[in-house]
Amino acid sequence: MLGIDDPWVVTAFLGAIAMAVTGLAYGLIRRNVAPDELTQEDRLWALDEKKVDDEL
Amino acid sequence: MAGSPAVGWIDIVVILAYLFVTGYLGWLGYRGTRSAADFLVGGRSAHPIVMAVSYGATFISTAAIVGFGGVAGLFGMSLLWLTVLNIGVGILIAFIFLGEPTRRLGHHLGAHTFPELLGLRYQSRGIQIFAGTLIVLFMPLYSAAVMTGGSVFAATQFGIDFDVALLIFALITAAYVIPGGIKAVMYTDTMQGFVMVFAMLFLLVFTYWTLGGVTEAHRALTDMADLVPGPLAAMGHQGWTAMPAFGWGAQSYDLWWTVITALVLGVGIGVLAQPQLIVRFMTVRSRRELDRAVPIGAVFILLMVGTPFVVGSLSNVWFAQHGPLLEGRVAEVIDAQKGRALVTLMKEDSSGRWQPIISPKTQAPAQAALIISERRAAADADGEAFELVAGRSATVVYTKGDADQIIPSYIAAAMPRWFGVLFFLALLAAAMSTISSQFHTIGTAAGRDLYERIAEKGGRREPSILVMRLAVLVGLVLAVTISYTVRQEYVVARFTAIFFGLCAASFLPAYIGGLFSRRVTRAGALASMVVGMTVSLFWLVFIKAREAGAIGLVQRLTDGKTSLLSAYPNWPSVDPIVVALPAAALTLILVSAVTRPPDEAHLRRCFPERRP
Structure with missing residues (x-):
């Protein structure tokens, strides 16, 4: 298949593409499903992170 | 193989223009709000493409493109299993299952580095210091792999000495990293990501087109099985479109154990425990942002690792024909x-x-x-x-016989000259986006995780910025020294595999246990990390023939043998991860089972969303 005789290598070749397609499908299905809220804790964490980044 | 004609003035102008644009974007990033943390502070979210490509650009480096692409040129398409794991584990499992718990835990505990995340989760200064030390000591090995990959390509493409190329690469890295490139300016990473995407797409399409199409190119490669060099055939190489011979107890199975355990499993699983990637999850705004990054990340990684593995293998057809x-x-x-x-x-x-x-x-x-x-x-x-x-x-x-030369030689010989310059820029982009995060990780590990934690016990807590900068500088010198000194068979891929495997064995059980289990104890986590690291290092120094032979200690102890198990075929080819990771996981479970569970108040702080 596809000029490759070894089924394990064909599986890897197609499997890599299948993984990417799975990722695409997942992103499409889950696009707006999960919550998207920014808590005060998240913001405080980001302020601290920014401080370290800026100092460095 | 000789390189292309010496570097021309157009090449220099194009490279300088690219560096200028990168520097300008970085400068704009400082003036505005362009880092992941800036987005969070501003209450906004980075575009999923920006987040995913930035993550991917950090993940993928010259090590994957030149190092592993070259290994595919040597060993063949069996390496595509690593692409399957890179996407399946490095994107799907990492983003879908680990991303959100990591983000939440990090924010609940106020952790900003990976060692700090582990240290706070297990309420252990020792764990934080241990993890920080491991990163500071061994991350330069991975940085060296990235630098060697870029330098080998520059040397071949522009017809200059490797030493000169390494010096230039080191200077560019220093110019990028020391004045502040280590700040994760996402737009810079993203621009670099897009350069990489274009280069890989062109490389893939051009290669298949030149060789007469997908099936035609693969068929020609399949028909070359009888051209496999003798030493590789003796290790079990059965052709570039076939898996190596599988079995146990004979030298003719060595290649299978090398490809599958060291390259595929070591790197494929090791990506889950990469400190510079794990901290990226904490800079994400929400679960939704993670979900949206999955498709772009998956396609990006397919292109970035799938292309060099396929092209590396197919370069054999091109050289056999042209x-x-x-x-x-x-x-x-x-x-x-x-x-x-x-x-x-x-x-x-x-x-x-x-x-x-x-x-x-x-x-x-x-x-x-x-x-x-x-x-x-x-x-x-x-x-x-x-x-x-x-x-x-x-x-x-x-x-x-030098696998690291395969991708550079193919591009210098087969591709148009202008593409060689573009590909060099793509490699520079891949290297810089990875190196910047590596040195950021080294710097914060030295400053926050080692210096501050150690100074804390002495009653002092001086600012660690100087220590961070010093660590970055020392790490850079160390990486360049390693690149300059060690030039062996497929060293780029091997250094990467060693670091990924070491991280997986030392960190993965404690990291996963810390995210999902309330029963894992401080003693269990520390014991698991110590066992994972010790077994990995023991295996590298005494058992794994290629590394042990290069280190040389085992030869002194055994009158010239390259492995303590050299009398037992295949054991010297097995990667440490196969032994060290299960040993570390088992240690985590057993020690946690017999030690006192963490206190309930701390667990409520770690997992406020869960009921006890």
């Missing part, structure tokens, strides 16, 4: 009908007679399997007439 002619005398006919033979390679001396080429490795006449296209009469060194044959061979013959 490579420079090699000449010599037939030593053994492989397939008379197809005109294939094992040929003793020869060169013509000034008197017009033909002398064998002596291999610097074996000090014996060099031989290679050729597809013969020309035959004529010639005279050897003794003046005796013989039939001189000329033909082409697999890439590895042209690169004299």
Whole structure:
């Protein structure tokens, strides 16, 4: 298949593409499903992170 | 193989223009709000493309493109299993299952580095210091792999010495990293990501087009199985579109254990425990942002690792069809009908007679399997007439067995000159986006995780910025020194695999346990990390022949053997991860089972969303 005789290598070749397609499908299905809220804790964490980044 | 003509002024202008644009974007990033943390502070979210490509650009480096692409040129398409794991584990499992718990835990505990995340989760200064030390000591090995990959390409593409290329690469890295490139400016990473995408797409399409299409190219590669060099065939190489021979107890299975355990599992699983990638999850705004990044990340990684693995393998077809002619005398006919033979390679001396080429490795006449296209009469060194044959061979013959040279040699020989410059920019982009996060991780590990934690016990807590900068500088010097000193077979891929495997064995059980289990204890986590690291290092120094042989300690102890298990076939090819990771996981479970569980108040702080 596809000029490759070894089924394990064909599986890897197609499997890599299948993984990417799975990722695409997942992103499409889950696009707006999960919550998207920014808590005060998240913001405080980001302020601290920014401080370290800026100092460095 | 000789490189292209020396670097021209157009090449220099294009490279400088690219560096200028990168620097300008970085500068804009400082003035505005362009880092991941800036987005969070501003209450906004980065575009999923920006987040995913930035993550991918950090993940993928010259190590994957030049190092592993070259290994695919040597060992073949079996390496595509690593692409499957890179996407399946590095994107799908990492983003879908680990991303959100990591983000939440990090924010609940106020952790900003990976060692700090582990230290706060297990309420252990020792764990934080241990993890920080491991990163500071071994991350430069991975940085060296990235630098070597870029330098090998620059040396081949522009026809300069490796040492000069490494010096230039180190200077560019220093110019990028030291004044502040280590800040994760997402737009810079993203621009670099897009350069990489374009280069990879063009490389893939051009290669298949040149070789007559997908099936045609694969078929031609399949038909080259009888050209596999003898030493590789003896290890179990069965052709570039076939898996290596699988089994246990004979040298002819060594390649399978090398490819699958060291390259595929070591790197494929090791990505989950990469400190510089794990901290990226904490800079994400929400689960939704993670979900949206999955498709872009998956396609990005497919292109970034799938392309060099396929192109590296197919470079063998290109060289067999279009490579420079090699000449010599037939030593053994492989397939008379197809005109294939094992040929003793020869060169013509000034008197017009033909002398064998002596291999610097074996000090014996060099031989290679050729597809013969020309035959004529010639005279050897003794003046005796013989039939001189000329033909082409697999890439590895042209690169004299050096896998790291395969991708650079293919691009220099097969691709248009302008693409070589563009590909160099893509490699520079891949290297810089990875190196910036590596040195950020080294700097914060040295400053926050080591200096601050150690100083804390002494009653002082001085600002650690100077320590961070010093660590970055020392790490850079160390990485350049390693790149300069160690030049062995597929060293880029091996250094990467060593670091990924070491991280997986040392960190993965404690990291996963810390995210999902309330029962894992501080003692269990620390014991698991110590066991994972110790077993990995023991295996590298005493068992795994390639690394142990290079380190040399085992030879002194055993009168020249390269492994304590050299009498037991295949064991010296097995990667440490196969032994160290299960040992570390088992230690985590057993020690946690017999030690006191963490206190309930701390667990409520770690997992406020869960009911006890």
